[in-house]
Amino acid sequence: MENRILLVAELGSEGHLKSSIRSLLTAARSLEGEIDVLVWGGDTTFAVAEARRLPGIRRVLNGVGPTLADGLAEMLCALVQPLARQYTHILTAATVIGKNWMPRLAALEDVAMVSDIVGVESSDTFVRPIYAGSVWATVCCPEPLKLVTVRSTAFPGVEGEGADPVAVENLPCPEALPQSTRIAVHTHVQEGRPSLENARVVVSGGRGLGSAEHYEALLGPLADELNAALGASRAAVDLGYAPNDVQVGQTGKVVAPDLYIAIGISGAIQHLAGMQTSRVIVAINKDPDAPIFTVADYGLVGDLNVLVPELTAALQK
Amino acid sequence: MKILVPVKRVLDYNIKARAKADGSGVALAGLKMSLNPFDEIALEAAIRLKEAGQATEVVALSCGDAAVQEGLRTALALGADRALWVSSSEELQPLAVAKLLRAVVLREAPTLVICGKQAIDDDANQTGQMLAALLNWGQATNAAEIQLGEGRVDVVRETDGGTETLRLLLPAVITTDLRLNEPRYATLPNIMKARKKPIETLTPEELGVTVTPRLKTLRVQEPPQRPAGIKVDSVAALLARLKNEAKVI
Incomplete structure (x- = not known):
C-alpha cells in the first residue's frame, strides 16, 4: 500500500x-x-x-x-x-x-x-x-x-x-476558540540577527561570560561580524545572561549550523545534545579539560575576555 | 483545591547513559536514579501554591515497578501530602501513562495537574498534552510562570520566539519548563518522616486501563561520534584553520 x-x-x-x-x-x-x-x-x-x-x-x-x-x-x-x-x-x-x-x-x-x-x-x-x-x-x-x-x-x-x-x-477553519483556553499576551523577542534555527553561524555563550553585559558586549560584535545568531547554554539562561528562547540543548533548541562557536561553555551533556551535529565546532574556554573540547573541531584555551575581542578584531580586518 | 503531580524516576541527570552491549536497551543496573528534574519543578510549583494558601492538597503519583516508590518518598519528603503508586511491571509508554493519569484524575478530581514537560530518559514530551486531550482540558506546556486566579490560571509559556501568556479555565494541565522555579532540597527530618507515610497502591486493572506498549524499541545504540578535534594556540591559528581547512568563513 x-x-x-x-x-x-x-x-x-x-x-x-x-x-x-x-x-x-x-x-x-x-x-x-x-x-x-x-x-x-x-x-x-x-x-x-x-x-x-x-x-x-x-x-x-x-x-x-x-x-x-x-x-x-x-x-x-x-x-x-x-x-x-x-x-x-x-x-x-x-x-x-x-x-x-x-x-x-x-x-x-x-x-x-x-x-x-x-x-x-x-x-x-x-x-x-x-x-x-x-x-x-x-x-x-x-x-x-x-x-x-x-x-x-x-x-x-x-x-x-x-x-x-x-x-x-x-479547509474549514475551526469556528470558535476552545472554551478552556485564550491567549492573553504574545511577546516575540525581536532581534536584528538571524534566527537560531536558520543561521549558518551560531555564537553561543555560557556561564564563563560572567554577566548579561559581558554576554552582549563580547558576543554581540562577534555575531554581527559573522552574521551569526546568538545562542546560550542553560546555565547562561538560568543566570539571566540571555533570554530563554536562545537556549541550545536537550530541552531548548537543537541547532546544526555550519559553524558553532561555544564561548565559556563547559559542555554539559544537555548542551552537547543541542549542537553536536554542527558541521564545524569551535570552543573557547579557559579550562583545557572542559568536556566541550571533546566535540570541538578546534579548541582554543584561554581567557575569553581577551580571545573573543581579538577574534572579532581579526575578522574585521 | 487539589493539585496532582505525576513524577517519574529516571537515570540521574549527571550520569551519561550508555547502550547495553547487545543493543537491547540502556544500561541502568547499579546507577543512581533520581526524580525527573522537570517533575521536581512541577512538585515545587504545586507546593508553593499550597504554601501560598491557593491549594489545599498536593498529591504525587508515580507509575511503574516497586522502585518508583522511592521517587514517591522523595516527593513526600519535599512536601507532597499524599502519594499514589500505580503498580505495573510493563514498559509504560506516554499514551498508557496518560490513560492511567486520566483514570486517577477521575477518582481524585484535582483542579490542576502539573507535570514536567518531558522526562529526561525518553525525552518524549507527550504525556501532559495527551492527558489534557483525554480529559478535554486546556493545556499550557513549557510553563515559566503560573498565576492562579478565580476559576482560571494564567501561564507564561516559553515559546520558540519568546514567551506567550495563556489563560486557561480550570481544571487544566500545565507542564513545566526549567525556569519556573528552583526546587528545594528535602531536609533530613522530612526524609525520615516521609519513610513512615503510607503510599496508596493502585493497579492498571483497577483503573480499567490497558497499558500494553504500542511502540517497539528494536535496538538502542551509541550515536555516531565526532572525530576528535585539535587545540590551536592562537586566534590567528584558529582563523587560518577555519578559512583554509574547514572553509567555513
Whole structure:
C-alpha cells in the first residue's frame, strides 16, 4: 500500500513558510508516497504561494482564519483531526508548537506517537535520540496512523521548486476558540540577527561570560561580524545572561549550523545534545579539560575576555 | 483545591547513559536514579501554591515497578501530602501513562495537574498534552510562570520566539519548563518522616486501563561520534584553520 503523507508546516514571523518544511520533505521522501502540505495561520497568503512551489508534492491544504492565528493546540487538533485518517503519516517539525499539538492529536486518535526523529529506516521504523542524545533508539511504530515530530537539523532540506504550482484546497477553519483556553499576551523577542534555527553561524555563550553585559558586549560584535545568531547554554539562561528562547540543548533548541562557536561553555551533556551535529565546532574556554573540547573541531584555551575581542578584531580586518 | 503531580524516576541527570552491549536497551543496573528534574519543578510549583494558601492538597503519583516508590518518598519528603503508586511491571509508554493519569484524575478530581514537560530518559514530551486531550482540558506546556486566579490560571509559556501568556479555565494541565522555579532540597527530618507515610497502591486493572506498549524499541545504540578535534594556540591559528581547512568563513 502506498503511503499517504501529510506535512504540517509552520509560518515564520513575516508569514513566510519556515524552512523546516524542506527538511520534512526530505524525511517524507524516504517514506515514499503521496505528499500533501498543510499550511495554517491567521494569514497564509505568502506561505500558500511558497508551498505550492515545493518540489514533489501533490497538493497544498490551506487552513486559514482568526482562530488559527495563535497556534493553540486545541485549534490545530480541530483543524487536523478531521483529515487525520486519510493519511498513513503526519509529520511536523519538533518545535514548541509541534510538540504542543501533536501529542494532543495522538491521544484524541488513540495512537502512540514518535517524537523528534533523526532518521527514517522504513515506513514504520524511525531513529530518535533519547537520554539527551547520549543514545539513539530505533523504534517501530505499528499504528495505522503514524504521528511523528521531526528534528529538522537532522534532515538536509530538499532543494529547488516544482515546475508548476500545485492545487490548493481550502479547509474549514475551526469556528470558535476552545472554551478552556485564550491567549492573553504574545511577546516575540525581536532581534536584528538571524534566527537560531536558520543561521549558518551560531555564537553561543555560557556561564564563563560572567554577566548579561559581558554576554552582549563580547558576543554581540562577534555575531554581527559573522552574521551569526546568538545562542546560550542553560546555565547562561538560568543566570539571566540571555533570554530563554536562545537556549541550545536537550530541552531548548537543537541547532546544526555550519559553524558553532561555544564561548565559556563547559559542555554539559544537555548542551552537547543541542549542537553536536554542527558541521564545524569551535570552543573557547579557559579550562583545557572542559568536556566541550571533546566535540570541538578546534579548541582554543584561554581567557575569553581577551580571545573573543581579538577574534572579532581579526575578522574585521 | 487539589493539585496532582505525576513524577517519574529516571537515570540521574549527571550520569551519561550508555547502550547495553547487545543493543537491547540502556544500561541502568547499579546507577543512581533520581526524580525527573522537570517533575521536581512541577512538585515545587504545586507546593508553593499550597504554601501560598491557593491549594489545599498536593498529591504525587508515580507509575511503574516497586522502585518508583522511592521517587514517591522523595516527593513526600519535599512536601507532597499524599502519594499514589500505580503498580505495573510493563514498559509504560506516554499514551498508557496518560490513560492511567486520566483514570486517577477521575477518582481524585484535582483542579490542576502539573507535570514536567518531558522526562529526561525518553525525552518524549507527550504525556501532559495527551492527558489534557483525554480529559478535554486546556493545556499550557513549557510553563515559566503560573498565576492562579478565580476559576482560571494564567501561564507564561516559553515559546520558540519568546514567551506567550495563556489563560486557561480550570481544571487544566500545565507542564513545566526549567525556569519556573528552583526546587528545594528535602531536609533530613522530612526524609525520615516521609519513610513512615503510607503510599496508596493502585493497579492498571483497577483503573480499567490497558497499558500494553504500542511502540517497539528494536535496538538502542551509541550515536555516531565526532572525530576528535585539535587545540590551536592562537586566534590567528584558529582563523587560518577555519578559512583554509574547514572553509567555513
